[in-house]
Amino acid sequence: TAKPTQRPAASKEDKLIVIDSGHGGKDSGAVGMLDGKQIYEKDLTLSIAKKVREVLEKNGYKTDMTRTDDRFLELTEPPAQANEENAAAFVSIHINSVDEAPEASGTEVYYSVLNNGDSYGATSEELAENVLTRMLYYMRSKNRGIKTADHAVTKRCKMPAILIEVGFITNEDELRNMCSDEYQYKVAQGIAEGIMNTVKDITIP
């Protein structure tokens, strides 16, 4: 029996996910103290981003990173890269901090209302919700919710884009967790599942 000619649905290998590790090089990001040692946000974000890449690639997704080592990028560079590469989704990983409130804790995810179109079949808000849901499932951290902000990296992206604040570098318990490989894999598994749950609905216009 003859079937009507149909373009096959884009396979997941066709959908590139760009992972951005916040800060780098001369920009350390927030600084925490653990057992008398300084811990830099830029190192935690890179370490988690590499694990997100690992989980996504294990699941057959194509990924790219904005940096794979300790280098400084202008804030316009990650979105320019994602746009140029025609990515399906963009995820920027950060660690939160707050002065004089060591008890502050939890996970929050931002998107920019300047980039929340549905021409990709899924919005930045949906990506944020899916990622936060799966992160909380694995991390069991406090839910600080979905927030909007016009961050330099997310607002310039054409595709669904989010900025994740994994936890607080100023909270000793969260910092200790975020420094452990085991916990970083939980974070990465949550982020990757949230991305995969969204990217399946994405068609690149």
Ligand code: ZN
């Ligand atoms: Zn940051």
